[in-house]
Amino acid sequence: MNGGDGDNGGNGGNGVGGGGGWKRRGPLLWGLAAVAVLSAAALAVNGTTTTASSSDDESDAAARPRPSGQAPTGSASTDPSGGASASASVSATVEEDGKLGGKGRESPDSSSRSIPLTGPGTFTTAGGTSGTVGKGARVLRYKVVVEDGLEQSAADVARQVEGVLADPRGWTADGNSGFRRVSNGPSDFVVRLATPGTVDEICGRYGLNTRGEVNCSVGQDVVVNLKRWLLATPVYADDVDAYRALIINHEVGHFLGHGHVTCPGAGKPAPAMMQQIKGMHGCTPNVWPYDTKGRLLTGPSVP
Structure with missing residues (x-):
């Protein structure tokens, strides 16, 4: 993903100082000095692209899940970790926002809902367990945690994540993967709903x-930005629940080892592993990895 922020302030203007004698040197030097200042300013503006945004993927290869056993039961708990250790030997991916601020509109919630910019960085784990979904031999145990202080309850978010992972159009259709939500004991990955500031902190460690x-998806964490969870993107502004499914399917897909792909052709469903937030490129909106006939929806790999 190649998305420069465009607001890295240029530093090229420092070389125009010490010009106190310009006024005494006549109109010609005044004109030359003005040209020099304008040229330096132009270089400073153009120079904003020289500092690459680290919102690009470090790697499309996600960490390999480890085998899972039976999951224990339990009640809600507080998880203060805020993410896996940055020293772990794992890959990191992030979904680029592309033209999120361009044409289109966000969810109607955007004008009426106040989204906290940051939170305490501690998390409450959804209690209980779910049944195992999928017929694959590899059952991945996962937790759902929500940053403390949010209006969203861990139980409600867990219900939505469970529904996405259980859908027959989801990753269980690969015939290899099964999922079971747990609240205690070891897990293969954690779905974290967090404020924008906390997401920045967790993902920034990588x-x-x-x-x-x-x-972003880093290590064993699928990190969901509260802003996107509530507002979706312009394409999905009228179906926020669908965009939530896309978030989970895309980032869990990275964890399973799937990289980015692009649109396979005009009028075809957009793959879940396509960075739809950067534009549809002729594809139609779709949030599921597989279709109703169990066929993988994919496209050409993104280098």
Whole structure:
């Protein structure tokens, strides 16, 4: 993903100081000095692209899940970790926001709902367990945690995540993957709903720049930005629940080892592993990895 922020302030203007004698040197030197200042300013503006945004993927290869056993039961608990250790030998991916601020509109909630910019960085784990979904031999245990202080309850978010992972159009259709939500004991990955500031902190440990806007997948954490969870993107402004499914399917897909792909052709469903937030490129909106006939919806790999 190649999304420069465009607001890295240029530093090229420092070389115009010490010009106190310009006024005494006549109109010609005044004109030359003005040209020099304008040229330096232009270089400073153009130079904003020289500092690459770390919102680009460090790697499309996600960490390999480890085998799972039976999951224990339990009640809600507080998870203060805020994410896996940055020293872990894992990959990191982030969904680029593309033209999120361009044409289109966000969800109607955007004008009426106040979204906290940051939170305490501690999390409450949804209690209980779910049944196992999928017929694959590899059952991945996962937790759902929500940052403390949010209006969203861990139980409600867990219900939505469970529904996405259980859908027959989801990753269980690969015939290999099964999922079971747990609340205690070891887990293979954790779905974290967090404020933009906390997302930036967690993802930033891996060198990623989420800029308070987007989601990321780092190590064993699927990190969901509260802003995107509530507002979706312009394409999905009228179906926020669908965009939530896309978030989960895209980032869990990275965890399963799937990289980015692009649109396979005009009028075809957009793959879940396509960065739809950067534009549809002729594809139609779709949030599921597989279709109703169990066929993988994919496209050409993104280098």
